[in-house]
Amino acid sequence: MYKRLLVTVLLLLFVFPCVASAANLTGKLTYWKQGKEYPLVNATVVVGKDIWLKDDGATDVVKGAVTAKTTTDGNGRFVLSGPAGNYLMIIWKANHIPSTGINVSLPGTQNDSISYDNQVGASGRHVYLRFEK
Structure with missing residues (x-):
């Protein structure tokens, strides 16, 4: 009986905190x-502790360690x-002006908006997205 109780307590101490630390960020985005x-x-939608977006011509590059997307x-x-x-959160869509450096918390809610890039045809920017560490 004590052995079973000990196993249960150990499982609660080591497994449950890992499960409890998972969280959701929810929201609605508009343009x-x-x-x-x-x-x-x-x-x-991308989040990470130290991420940023680099403009590399037609391709935008998410740099740093991504936690979730x-x-x-x-x-x-x-x-x-x-x-x-x-x-930090990045919002990206082709032909739109990305939003970067948004501070968010998980768990949490984030509603935000970005703008359509009217100059995308002329500038050739914000067409592709790539990830690099």
């Missing part, structure tokens, strides 16, 4: 185009799962 707001569909659904909503804590 602005010609003065109107729309859901930001199929956008990439996801994409928005047909309504611009997202759920991102990762260890509880404070992070």
